[in-house]
Amino acid sequence: xxxxxxxxxxxxxxxxxxxxxxxxxxxxxxxxxxxxxxxxxxxxxxxxxxxxxxxxxxxxxxxxxxxxxxxxxxxxxxxxxxxxxxxxxxxxxxxxxxxxxxxxxxxxxxxxxxxxxxxxxxxxxxxxxxxxxxxxxxxxxxxxxxxxxxxxxxxxxxxxxxxxxxxxxxxxxxxxxxxxxxxxxxxxxxxxxxxxxxxxxxxxxxxxxxxxxxxxxxxxxxxxxxxxxxxxxxxxxxxxxxxxxxxxxxxxxxxxxxxxxxxxxxxxxxxxxxxxxxxxxxxxxxxxxxxxxxxxxxxxxxxxxxxxxxxxxxxxxxxxxxxxxxxxxxxxxxxxxxxxxxxxxxxxxxxxxxxxxxxxxxxxxxxxxxxxxxxxxxxxxxxxxxxxxxxxxxxxxxxxxxxxxxxxxxxxxxxxxxxxxxxxxxxxxxxxxxxxxxxxxxxxxxxxxxxxxxxxxxxxxxxxxxxxxxxxxxxxxxxxxxxxxxxxxxxxxxxxxxxx
Amino acid sequence: xxxxxxxxxxxxxxxxxxxxxxxxxxxxxxxxxxxxxxxxxxxxxxxxxxxxxxxxxxxxxxxxxxxxxxxxxxxxxxxxxxxxxxxxxxxxxxxxxxxxxxxxxxxxxxxxxxxxxxxxxxxxxxxxxxxxxxxxxxxxxxxxxxxxxxx
Numbered sequence: 001x002x003x004x005x006x007x008x009x010x011x012x013x014x015x016x017x018x019x020x021x022x023x024x025x026x027x028x029x030x031x032x033x034x035x036x037x038x039x040x041x042x043x044x045x046x047x048x049x050x051x052x053x054x055x056x057x058x059x060x061x062x063x064x065x066x067x068x069x070x071x072x073x074x075x076x077x078x079x080x081x082x083x084x085x086x087x088x089x090x091x092x093x094x095x096x097x098x099x100x101x102x103x104x105x106x107x108x109x110x111x112x113x114x115x116x117x118x119x120x121x122x123x124x125x126x127x128x129x130x131x132x133x134x135x136x137x138x139x140x141x142x143x144x145x146x147x148x149x150x151x152x153x154x155x156x157x158x159x160x161x162x163x164x165x166x167x168x169x170x171x172x173x174x175x176x177x178x179x180x181x182x183x184x185x186x187x188x189x190x191x192x193x194x195x196x197x198x199x200x201x202x203x204x205x206x207x208x209x210x211x212x213x214x215x216x217x218x219x220x221x222x223x224x225x226x227x228x229x230x231x232x233x234x235x236x237x238x239x240x241x242x243x244x245x246x247x248x249x250x251x252x253x254x255x256x257x258x259x260x261x262x263x264x265x266x267x268x269x270x271x272x273x274x275x276x277x278x279x280x281x282x283x284x285x286x287x288x289x290x291x292x293x294x295x296x297x298x299x300x301x302x303x304x305x306x307x308x309x310x311x312x313x314x315x316x317x318x319x320x321x322x323x324x325x326x327x328x329x330x331x332x333x334x335x336x337x338x339x340x341x342x343x344x345x346x347x348x349x350x351x352x353x354x355x356x357x358x359x360x361x362x363x364x365x366x367x368x369x370x371x372x373x374x375x376x377x378x379x380x381x382x383x384x385x386x387x388x389x390x391x392x393x394x395x396x397x398x399x400x401x402x403x404x405x406x407x408x409x410x411x412x413x414x415x416x417x418x419x420x421x422x423x424x425x426x427x428x429x430x431x432x433x434x435x436x437x438x439x440x441x442x443x444x445x446x447x448x449x450x451x452x453x454x455x456x457x458x459x460x461x462x463x464x465x466x467x468x469x470x471x472x473x474x475x476x477x478x479x480x481x482x483x484x485x486x487x488x489x490x491x492x493x494x495x496x497x498x499x500x
Numbered sequence: 501x502x503x504x505x506x507x508x509x510x511x512x513x514x515x516x517x518x519x520x521x522x523x524x525x526x527x528x529x530x531x532x533x534x535x536x537x538x539x540x541x542x543x544x545x546x547x548x549x550x551x552x553x554x555x556x557x558x559x560x561x562x563x564x565x566x567x568x569x570x571x572x573x574x575x576x577x578x579x580x581x582x583x584x585x586x587x588x589x590x591x592x593x594x595x596x597x598x599x600x601x602x603x604x605x606x607x608x609x610x611x612x613x614x615x616x617x618x619x620x621x622x623x624x625x626x627x628x629x630x631x632x633x634x635x636x637x638x639x640x641x642x643x644x645x646x647x648x649x650x651x
Contacts, residue, residue, distance in 0.1 A: 051647060165559040166507075169514055172552045176521060176545065183528075183541035190541055191524060221583060222575035225615060389627075392611035393635050395583070396604060399591075400639055404649045409595045416587055423580075427572055428506045446544045453539055 006355040011055075016360060019056040023063030024367040025375070030064070031071020032379050033390065034081040034224070038068035038270070039327045040216060043208045044394075046334060047401040054338040055356040061331045062310070062357070063364040069270060069306045070114035070368060073299070074379050077106045086270035086306040089278045093291060093298030100294045104377075108238035109296045110303045111372040112245065113252045117304030118365035120256035121263065121311020125318075126358050132319035136344035141455065142462050144321070144343075145448025146472035148441045151266035151322045153479045156434040164483050167431040174435040177202060178442020185450060197410040202439075204333040206411035207418060209402040211435060214419025215426045217395045225387050238376050248300035251281035259305030263312020263324050266437075270325065273309040274302035307368075311361065317342050318354065321444055326433045329440040336440075504569035511563065515556040522549035582614055600651035601636060608632045 023045060030041035041064040049057035072084030076091040077098045087094075090110060097106040139147075152175075156167035180191045181201030192198040255277035262273035281301030282291045291298045313324025314331075321343030323329040335342050346354050402415045426432060456462035463469045528542030590607040594600055609632045613619050616628075643649045 048642075048647065163559075163562075165555055165562060169511075169552065169555045169559060172548055172555060173514065173517075176517075176548050176552065179545050179548070186529065186541045188528060188541045190528060190545065191521070218580050218583065221615070222577060222580050223573070225576050225579060226617060388615035388617075389612055389631055392608055392615060393631070395611065396608050396635065397639070399587075400604070400643060400651075403651070404643050404647055407649060409591075412591050412595075416591065420584065424506065424510060428503065428510050430510070449544060450539045458539075 006359060007352070008359070010352060011356050011359055011363070013056075015053065015056045016059055016356075016363075019052065019060035020063045020360065020364055020367045021371065023060040024067040024364065024371045027064030027067030028071040028074070028371060028375065028379055031068025031084055032074040033071075034075050034079065036216065036394070037072070037084045038065050038086075039330060040213060041065065041068040041071075042327050042330045043205075043213055044398070044401065046208065046330065047205050047405040049334045050337060050405050054335070054340060054353055055360060057334050057338060058331060058357050059360040059364065061334055062314075062361050063367055065327050065331065066118055066307060066310050066361075066364045067368050067371065069310060070111060070303065070372060071379070072306075073110040073114070073303055074107060074376060077110065077299075078103050084270070084306075086274040086302065088271075089274040089302035090299055092278065093293070093295050096292070096294030097296060097299065098294075104237040105240070105244070106296075106299055107376050108240040109244065109248055109299045111238050111369070111376065112240060113248060113255065113300035113304040114307040115365050115369045115372070116252050117256045117259055117307035118311065118368060119362065120253075120304070121260050121308035121314075122358075122362040122365055123311075124260045124308075125311040125314050125361060129315050129318045129358065130347055132315060133344040133347050136319050139320075139344075139468060140466075141448045141451035142466055142469045143472060145445055145452055146463065146469055146476065147320055147322050148445040148448060150472055150476050150479070151316075152434065152438050152441060152445075153476060154266045155326070155437045156431060157479060157482065163429050166429055167434045170425075170431040170434040171438040174438025175442045175445065177207070177435075178439045179446065184443065184447060195410070197408060202414065203406050203408070203411045204337065204440075205405035206402050206414045207439065208330060208333070208436065209398050210415035210418025211422040211432055213398045214395075214415060215423040215432070217391050217398065218419070218423050219426065220387055220391050225391070238373055244296065248296050250284065251277070251297040251301040252304040254280050254284065255301035255304035256308040258301075259308030260312035262305065263309030264315055266313075266316060266322055266324050270306040270309045270327075273305040273312075277301040277305035307365075314361065318346060318358075319344055323437070323440065326436050329437050332440055502569045502571050504563060504566060506572060507563045508560065511556050511560050515553060515560070518549050518552035518556060522546060522553070525549065579615060583611065586610060594651070601640065604639065605632055605636050608635060 026045055027038070027041045030036050030044060031038055042061045045060055045064050049060060052060065069084060069086060072082055072087030073090045073094060076082040076087040077094040080091065080095050082088045082091050094106045094110065097109075152171045153168075156171050157164060178201070180198055182188070182199055183190055189199060255273075258277040258280060259270075259273040262270075262276060278291075278298060278301050281297050282288045285291065285295070285297050287295065309325070310327070313328040316322045316324045317328055317332060321341065323332045332342060340346070340350065340353065399412060399415065403409070403412050405411070422432060452462050453459075463473055525542040525546040528545070529540030586607065590603060594603050597603070609628055612628045612631065613625075616624050618624055644651070
């Protein structure tokens with residue numbers, strides 16, 4: 001089955017459409033709330049997907065992810081506080097433009113650029129994933145093992161705040177937690193500590209709520225509980241003129257391409273995509289001196305990039321089984337919950353589901369435009385709800401949601417204990433993103449390693465004798481050496497300055 | 501507490517986890533003899549434990565060599581501690597006593613109450629009660645009716 005043979009009636013079902021619109025609305029709200037972000041939106045909706053059919057479940061999460069990326073710009077523009085880390089780049093010109101002209105215009109540019117970025121990402125996903133997957137079919141276990149390791153090192157090196165070793169420790173801890181449960185090869189229980197609930201491994205929803213949601217909520221309680229927000233809640237119409245659209249066409253195009261490519265590379269994510277495209281847009285702009293002073297191009301580029309990166313990050317998920325970002329790793333867990341293993345064989349194994357998701361992802365951009373046009377003014381007003389009300393609500397819903405996924409009390413305790421431990425690790429700058437990615441990729445990496453060694457009769461030389469394996473291995477070594485080279489470079493510069 | 505002390509405490513904990521995890525792999529099959537190269541269920545975990553211990557030692561050395569140590573901003577730590585005390589009580593009562601909706605109402609109302617600066621004002625109490633009720637109805641509709649979850 002090729003992508004042209006897809007039966008679209010299977011996509012336009014009531015449950016899929018409801019999932020897309022519901023995901024978009026929730027994603028917009030959570031993305032717009034400062035401090036929560038796109039991954040949180042996906043985690044928040046994950047418990048609901050257990051009872052849904054797989055296509056609706058994945059589309060619900062993707063719609064939320066896509067919408068949250070735009071939602072981040074609503075608070076960046078109307079409050080001056082970016083709702084997502086990627087929206088920090090948007091705020092550079094979003095805030096001045098909102099003050100100079102109107103918040104509505106800035107939001108309109110953000111919405112249109114986000115939608116175009118989303119469409120470009122979705123089209124790349126539809127057209128390039130299958131050829132990419134066909135190529136990936138030539139790869140085997142040694143390459144998949146190394147690709148998994150490469151993805152983890154990429155996330156670790158980018159999500160760290162100058163402490164690569166701590167991020168690598170986070171990766172190893174994530175992989176270790178991923179080994180809890182029944183061994184896939186022998187069926188032997190591992191590290192279950194006498195708890196039968198752990199036979200199938202740690203519940204993904206309980207784990208995500210514990211290590212991601214609870215520390216994040218507690219961090220807001222610790223740092224921003226009484227922060228007062230003043231929203232610019234007038235002039236919120238997001239309608240743009242033809243002249244405005246013409247002006248943002250070029251940076252939007254550039255942002256969309258950079259965003260898609262950034263999404264493709266595991267670990268880079270939306271933040272890097274937004275900043276790369278902001279810098280690129282400034283370089284190609286006719287008026288670079290107005291960047292940071294309310295130039296619409298400075299909003300269009302990062303906004304198109306962060307949405308395009310969502311589609312880009314889905315390409316390695318479908319083609320290789322390796323998620324391109326932490327948010328997509330959470331989406332991957334919804335696949336796993338439904339017994340689907342993403343990877344190059346998914347196109348032949350489950351074509352209806354695969355193309356349903358790929359085309360459905362395009363629909364999420366349409367939903368984003370409709371919901372964004374209709375509800376942005378409303379969301380901008382909702383933002384003034386104080387954190388002292390909002391955080392307890394999100395906290396309680398996260399706990400209840402964690403329970404509802406499996407109806408096991410064990411999972412609530414697990415979330416709470418993990419939440420406590422994670423809070424301390426976050427304070428000490430360990431990387432939660434690297435941990436999550438490692439946990440999700442743990443089975444891929446273990447299976448890849450053990451099968452590789454089975455093929456080679458226990459010899460690690462298999463990673464050196466296969467051309468692609470060797471290439472990936474060299475890339476991994478270079479990635480690990482980068483911080484060392486950087487430090488050496490900095491030292492040399494410092495020495496030069498001193499000697500001068 | 502400063503960041504250096506916290507880092508060292510956590511790194512010692514991860515080191516300990518690595519050792520315990522390594523020792524636990526002794527009870528698992530590490531190498532199977534039936535097929536050459538077939539690794540048992542303990543092989544991968546053992547490898548991870550060794551990597552973790554090595555990384556932890558490196559990180560401990562890096563932390564000890566750090567010249568500067570910043571103080572960790574504890575912010576509203578009292579609220580965090582209060583939340584962390586109230587939550588297990590709430591979950592314990594939910595698991596062992598039941599009455600989920602009543603308990604959740606009290607828990608949510610309590611959290612919002614303690615988070616407010618002017619918590620004793622009558623207006624705030626009314627807004628709190630209304631907000632909590634609305635959230636409870638939403639939980640009942642979404643989780644109780646739509647997802648058919650029995651709490």
